[in-house]
Amino acid sequence: MKLKHIKSLSLLVILVILLSYSIIPVSASSDYYSSTYNGFNYDCRSEFTYDEVYGEMSYAGISRICVEVEYRLYDFSIQAYYIGNVTSTFVKSFAYAGAIASSVQSFQWSNHTYSISFNTVYFVGLS
């Protein structure tokens, strides 16, 4: 009886750990993700470098899609952080949003959010 209780508790702990991993953003300098939504394929490509951040998405269905990229960069010439945000707005088939640093700026991280019909289908954080 006691063993069964410990087993259930262990499974629960493992489940919680797995669930928490699924909501923690991935950290990398580039990322590719592919899946389906309403039976149609979609692809999300995310890139982060010191000089450029972008996200692009393609979707085979008829619903509108959106890419939003939030980023932080440091500007050495004015000694300041910027927090920025670019978005593709909702478009069909292919969406792109990206930012390019000037020669005196350096990106620090970027968060990429991919949506179909106002539903977020994928999120990744890069640095």
Next chain:
Amino acid sequence: MIKKLSILLTLVLIAGCLTSCNKPSPLESNPHNAGNEFSSYVKLDQENLKPEEYYSSVRQNESGIARYLETPYGMYFMSINFEYCIYYSEKGNTKYVKLCNRPDCNHKTEDCNAYTGGYYIGYYKDKIYYTSGNSINCMNMDGTNHMGLKTLYDYPDPNFGYFHNGYFYYLIIKGGTVGSPGNIDNNLYRVKIDDNSKPEIVLTDDIILDISMFVVVGDTIYLYILNSNTWGCYLYSYSTKTNTLKKITDYWFSIGAAYINENYGYCYRANEGIYKYNVATNEITLEKEIKFDNHGECVVKFLPDYIFLMHFTSEDRRVNYAKNQELYIYDWDYNLVDSLIFDKVPDGEYGGYLTYSDDYIIFSSDYRNEPDYYIDKSEIGTGNLMFHKIED
């Protein structure tokens, strides 16, 4: 019945008179913020009031743009550490606290008094103004009464700008940052923030696509245009009176090491020294030679009473750039009067000099967060200069 009604009416009138005599100030007017303690200590400092323009003009000598305010009520700072909240400090060297005291608030939604969701803040006539995406909003000095005011342009491109004497000056930056190759809008705009007028174009020119910063001084707008060959800037001026644009010099520096007022401009040229620009004569002269063996980079702030030079000794901008900073303090005769090391910045982060007030120089060990160190100006040159921790 009539007698009862008369008594009731009289009581209502008396109550009305009493409440009108005790009209709540704007600082106490948020209906869902009854009992807010901020209302009791976000107060006008009557003794040390300065002209309105002092508080509402853009602060050239701070780190960052439009994130720090000195107001008649105290100091305000906007955090960008995933929260976009405004912090308040009575004097700048006292603890910075979020402009919201609701214990159940997560400070991440619009019903929070401190939350802005934006990047730039400004002060004008007893209100705090802030941007949120492509719109301008305002709030009372204690964080109550947030109001949306204007939409500047169609979503979604970001903007860069600041509040200055009742206007918001801005650039639309499709490329996501100032100076980005992706920018296509070559206009400098401005909009009055306290009326119903629409945005207007102040200047149109392709140099705006390479801009690092612009500074409004009276009727003149100075434009710091990136020069990728020198890591410095071209300096232009544009007169809003005569609509004339002219190049002043090929080698200036952006606002991290430059300052301009109505009579003179100052800048530090890397490993050369401090240069002075005379607005009237259009001459630029070397005032003080300053060189370092290990140059790294320098930030120079031209404050009313001192010149602060921060020497960043890291050889690589991307590896602990702000870790070790040597601070040199000069008087306005360019004599070195004191020096100090700032070594409070965590690995991989940026921090250091933030801004100043009458009595203090304010630092942040991490620019994302609220200020946490200060220098007491009265200690400069005494041999006892040190960084003090901002505490309760």
